[in-house]
Amino acid sequence: MDDAREEEAAARLKSGVPHLDEILCGGWLRGGLYLIAGPPGSGKTTLANEMCFRLAEGGDASLYVTLLAETHERMLLHLRSFRFFRRDAVGTRVHYISGLSALREGGGKGFVDTLIRTARERGARALILDGLSVLKERLRPDEDLRELLQTLGLRLAALDCTTLLLSTETHKGVSVEAAVVDGIVALSADLIGLKATRGIELTKFRGSNNIPGRHTFTIDEQGVSVYPRFEAMMRETPRKVADPRHRSRWGIEGLDAMCAGGLVTLSSTLVMGSPGSGKTTIGLSFLAEGARHGEPGLYFGFAESGAQLTVKCRNMGLELEPLQRQGMLRLEARAPVETLPDAMAQELIHLIQQQGVKRLVLDGLEPFAKEAIDPERTTRFLAALINTLRERDVTMLITQQTNDMFGPELHSPIRGIEAICDNLVFLRFFELNGKLHRLITVLKMRDSPNDPFLRELHITDEGPRVGESYAALEAILTGQPQARAQASMNPASPGPGLGGPGRGEA
């Protein structure tokens, strides 16, 4: 760490709340005065308390001052269910006091004096004032809130104590406290459809390059977890490039030939297709091929469990268990409901770092798109995800389900996704002579030649393989092919080593 960064880090008080410090660009400015605003139930008290207990873990003391009717006993009763809560810290590092008597008896000045003296006596690095609205209501007519808050902030700053004021007001307009403080963190609890979401936004933050805009956060038994908007965090220009000289093979007979030897390493590939068309199967083959050649793979999907996928692959002659046992392949499945895209991205990056993953199959984009609070950001989010993974040396394959099984039109559920990915592989069913066939074609490969033919994908008990092309048919992509004039189905220019259809067809 260089001197400037060290100095910057020293000037910050880390909240310790997971990922909150990232949007604060390292933490609160030491000695700063901040407003945490949000309606009742938005998470202010939990956030502030968690910060106190996180500070206690590092040996720092904090003073939690209440002006509320709720007793400390009741507040602590609620806090006990959180994992960050430490009984031993209460009264030793985390000190709860009521400021109501001091305010009633001594007015604003007496109240501030009490807080300063108590904070000094406890050696507090942070002071939380819970109940700013009560302070405002109870100030004497001749007392000025602005002066009081400035005095409080300055005197606590002199003690190297950072102050958080908790307020139930929204502070969207101009208010005295909003003008005085160094920063405002606005918390919200919204209902989007039937889904409850929590939002956190820095509406003001002096003196640092914080991450603006709204982020999501959750509260569970772990406490508060903030999920910074992924695309806002990944603002650096990607440095790594996908070099067409380096290839990541599918390990699927015929498909590598279609891709001029395999996918370009570090590229991103979108595999689009209707349900059952073979997206997951070719994705798992891609992971297995990498794992067999020393490239750890991660499958992250939403429809089938790891156990289901293992059985499914075994039935196709693809044994995943040995690769999983060797730590070369990991299958992760998540329920596609009530998810937060930023939380999933955070988890994905964590897994990739933890496992040293080189190949990723992200099986399904729907949870990222449908659960997005703002659908407009989906494309930016995915672009940031792809760039981030490339920077981490990952060759990725994303599947996306098309909603139409048959028919002349093709609708992509996520607008613009085709343009973001380097390569585009398309799968679909089509009907011919009373039988359903799977079709595979490589629609696009960035910086690489690719086979222009539409070919049949066979999923057999010996694994998937690509077969003949359909030179004699036209309009196959519509799912409703027609024979060319004077032609019947005529396998033409098969790829290297292609066999005929039907070998152990699954």
Place this chain on the structure above:
Amino acid sequence: MARILVVEDEETLADAIQDVLQDAGFDVQVARNGLEAWRKLEGNAPDLLLLDLMLPLLDGRGLLTRMRGHGQLRELPVVVISNASRKALGDQQVQSFLEKPVTVKGLVKAVQSVLGSAEG
């Protein structure tokens, strides 16, 4: 009638404790912080101190430290009633430690027991 000084910064709680102990036949005074308690103790020592540990200004442990260095207050019986952990007491000894929440019965019983022992 035994005299008790209750040191509690949360007003509603202090009022509730005062009511309970008065109903049980004690003479009760209240202090809202450690310094106020110290002044009251120096002025007129009660028979028992009912002490919260987390207090504005001087905290419960600080008050106990002062008392133990004071000739007349050194042996004053103390019942702690607090949300804080026992660790907040440090090396200070008290006659009884009650963790909040405390039932009315439990509070009165603890006070009577400590006062009974002190008299005995």
